[in-house]
Amino acid sequence: MKVAQPLEVLRAPTAGAAQYIIERRGDGFVLRAADGAGRPVGSEERLGAAELAERVRTLESAHPRWVWDTQQVYPALLSAGVRVRRAHDLRLARAVLRRSELTAASFTDVPLDDWDGTPDPAPQAGGLFELQRETAATAGPVDELARQLVAIIGCAAPSRIRLLLALESAGALAAAEMAWDGLPWSAPEHDRILTDLAGPRPPDGVRPQRVEVLVTRIRDELHAPRLNPDSAPDLLRSLRLAGVAVESTRSSALQQVDHPVIAPLLQYKKLARLLAANGWHWLDTWVADGRFRPDYLVGGVVTGRWATRGGGALQLPKQIRGAVVADPGWRLVVADAAQLEPRVLAALAGDHALADAGRGRDLYEGIVATGAVPDRASAKYGVLGALYGATSGPGGRLVPRLSHRFPKALGLVEQAARTGERGGVVSTLLGRTAPPPQGVHAAAFRPGIEPSGDDIPAQRARSIARDRGRFTRNFIVQGSAAEWALCWLADLRTRLAAIAPDTAEQPHLVYFLHDEVIVHTPAHLAQQAAQAVEQAAVTAGRTLFGHFPIDFPLDTAIVDRYSDAG
DNA sequence: CCCAAAGGCCAC
DNA sequence: AAACGTGGCCTTTGGG
Numbered sequence: 156m157k158v159a160q161p162l163e164v165l166r167a168p169t170a171g172a173a174q175y176i177i178e179r180r181g182d183g184f185v186l187r188a189a190d191g192a193g194r195p196v197g198s199e200e201r202l203g204a205a206e207l208a209e210r211v212r213t214l215e216s217a218h219p220r221w222v223w224d225t226q227q228v229y230p231a232l233l234s235a236g237v238r239v240r241r242a243h244d245l246r247l248a249r250a251v252l253r254r255s256e257l258t259a260a261s262f263t264d265v266p267l268d269d270w271d272g273t274p275d276p277a278p279q280a281g282g283l284f285e286l287q288r289e290t291a292a293t294a295g296p297v298d299e300l301a302r303q304l305v306a307i308i309g310c311a312a313p314s315r316i317r318l319l320l321a322l323e324s325a326g327a328l329a330a331a332e333m334a335w336d337g338l339p340w341s342a343p344e345h346d347r348i349l350t351d352l353a354g355p356r357p358p359d360g361v362r363p364q365r366v367e368v369l370v371t372r373i374r375d376e377l378h379a380p381r382l383n384p385d386s387a388p389d390l391l392r393s394l395r396l397a398g399v400a401v402e403s404t405r406s407s408a409l410q411q412v413d414h415p416v417i418a419p420l421l422q423y424k425k426l427a428r429l430l431a432a433n434g435w436h437w438l439d440t441w442v443a444d445g446r447f448r449p450d451y452l453v454g455g456v457v458t459g460r461w462a463t464r465g466g467g468a469l470q471l472p473k474q475i476r477g478a479v480v481a482d483p484g485w486r487l488v489v490a491d492a493a494q495l496e497p498r499v500l501a502a503l504a505g506d507h508a509l510a511d512a513g514r515g516r517d518l519y520e521g522i523v524a525t526g527a528v529p530d531r532a533s534a535k536y537g538v539l540g541a542l543y544g545a546t547s548g549p550g551g552r553l554v555p556r557l558s559h560r561f562p563k564a565l566g567l568v569e570q571a572a573r574t575g576e577r578g579g580v581v582s583t584l585l586g587r588t589a590p591p592p593q594g595v596h597a598a599a600f601r602p603g604i605e606p607s608g609d610d611i612p613a614q615r616a617r618s619i620a621r622d623r624g625r626f627t628r629n630f631i632v633q634g635s636a637a638e639w640a641l642c643w644l645a646d647l648r649t650r651l652a653a654i655a656p657d658t659a660e661q662p663h664l665v666y667f668l669h670d671e672v673i674v675h676t677p678a679h680l681a682q683q684a685a686q687a688v689e690q691a692a693v694t695a696g697r698t699l700f701g702h703f704p705i706d707f708p709l710d711t712a713i714v715d716r717y718s719d720a721g
Numbered sequence: 722c723c724c725a726a727a728g729g730c731c732a733c
Numbered sequence: 734a735a736a737c738g739t740g741g742c743c744t745t746t747g748g749g
């Protein structure tokens with residue numbers, strides 16, 4: 156792998172110690188300087204939160220690497236107004252290193268301990284890890300760092316793993332900062348959207364007026380005066396009694412049917428879902444002081460994507476994105492990477508034909524232009540079918556035509572699928588490795604699984620193998636795309652910090668969603684922030700794929716509210 | 722009472 | 734419209 160220009164997160168410090176290790180101990184912190192090999196230099200300092208913040212502020216001028224569990228330490232710094240450039244997150248690094256096929260051997264003899272624990276800063280007692288923790292003595296951060304550095308240096312591709320860990324750690328910094336800053340959220344706008352759709356907010360336990368009207372219409376049409384439309388069994392029974400032949404109460408099934416109840420029922424489902432998931436109660440719970448503060452879990456998804464806990468931050472319905480409003484005098488830069496996953500696949504596979512199709516803006520139109528498929532919709536569903544492992548339906552049927560035109564790209568995902576079907580593991584570009592088959596599923600891949608006794612029946616084993624193949628097929632693409640996105644995020648974060656350094660009002664990240672970012676910026680810096688977003692995307696492409704000619708175009712908009720983008 | 726599964730739908 | 738990948742989270746339901 157070629158690294159065209161070093162990212163800030165990979166640079167050496169300008170002076171002083173290479174890195175500092177910080178550990179939370181009791182109600183204070185312990186800080187130690189260390190050399191490049193992680194060996195402590197000098198003695199440890201015990202510091203309170205305020206002292207720590209001042210020490211870090213001073214030492215940060217040399218751009219050292221901060222070695223810590225970001226969740227445990229960084230919030231105390233953020234609340235004191237201190238931010239840092241680079242980190243090595245020991246907990247996130249442990250998770251990657253233990254799994255990666257490049258480094259796993261260094262950890263097979265290391266029992267599960269606190270460094271493997273749940274990412275939750277306040278884990279509930281009684282869980283699986285809790286039991287295992289009691290038996291495993293956890294090494295301190297100095298020993299853990301040394302072990303991690305040995306594992307990295309000794310592996311077959313240190314630069315890939317080093318980059319992955321630097322990106323993961325930069326993500327941890329960004330996540331903590333975004334949680335601290337919060338996503339600008341207008342409660343009055345949110346309330347207006349809900350009121351326009353459902354009627355004014357009712358007392359608890361009462362349906363909003365528009366919803367009540369819909370429920371009454373549904374009950375009348377079905378002659379079911381006591382029907383609870385939220386109960387799938389109840390609803391299915393009533394539909395059938397009224398002569399509506401459906402297999403389930405899913406909206407997609409209902410849409411196939413012609414009956415006067417369908418229209419109000421579909422409206423009800425849409426509205427009830429919005430109110431349950433992102434209604435007034437959500438607003439009360441998750442929005443305070445004009446900010447929504449989701450709890451991001453960096454690397455919370457097996458593929459390396461982020462997850463969130465509480466608030467459903469990664470599934471904000473488009474209907475309520477109008478409530479995301481920039482502060483007065485500020486703007487939002489909203490950007491998403493167009494067709495990120497197929498572009499990443501093209502570069503991963505070295506498929507020049509697919510890369511060429513993506514030159515310019517729309518990759519799907521580029522595929523149409525090759526003559527492989529007749530229209531954009533076919534290109535899109537064919538490509539998604541190939542990434543997800545569709546075998547039938549309109550998407551699946553298009554795959555062979557794409558295979559013919561883009562043999563390298565399609566061949567790579569096919570190969571990943573076959574590895575998975577055999578029970579093997581696959582890895583992303585930077586070396587994040589998929590977990591092996593677990594539990595009963597592992598048995599499906601052992602030799603001699605023909606049905607006998609309590610073995611898994613052959614048909615079931617084949618089904619498990621196909622599921623696994625679709626997982627590994629998608630893993631290499633989704634996971635490598637997540638690496639591109641992390642690289643984009645990490646580089647953007649440092650670019651934004653450089654736009655108006657040492658001023659009170661700086662452009663800053665407020666949202667990250669797989670292939671999309673939102674920057675909240677003073678209005679007069681919006682153009683510069685948008686430029687940083689574009690430049691970071693170029694850097695991400697070059698960092699991950701060197702000189703391979705692949706474009707990662709963005710759809711970028713400078714807006715007052717999220718819903719005005721795209 | 723708590724808890725997990727099922728059905729469903731939101732996002733990418 | 735697509736049944737085909739990764740998740741979170743809501744309500745209902747039924748078990749202990």
